[in-house]
Amino acid sequence: MTIFRADKNFERFEDVTPSLLKKENVKLLLCDLDNTLRLHSEKEPADELQEWIKDCHAAGVKVVIISNNGRKKMMQKFCEPINVPCVWWAKKPMSKKLTEAMDKYKTPPEYTVMLGDKWSTDVLAAKFAGVRAWKVEHRRSVV
């Protein structure tokens, strides 16, 4: 069923380059947090994440983290230094928080992408919201 299939697959978030975002007309990039942008255990944004966010911003792409993680304080502390708004307890695959972000940042679905590691939450939420679903592999530590 196509509803379970991501529109694009990547190994890691770093593979979603600013030039690809431009080419694909992405203005709003909604991102899952755990195992997408960080390992579950990471307390602070990794250098590669900070660089990537900067590059996205420089390319004119708004990045918003939409997570099912309910730890509000932890998420705020993580997201503040990288200048990215975050939504916690998003209850994906429900699409309400994705739609709210599109409203808030005045971006229609055709310019929006949801990036995440799980089809049962991230991919489905994207489909329900009518935006493209881009999937990354579960994040692993690079040793």
Ligand SMILES: [Mg+2]
């Ligand atoms: Mg995840």
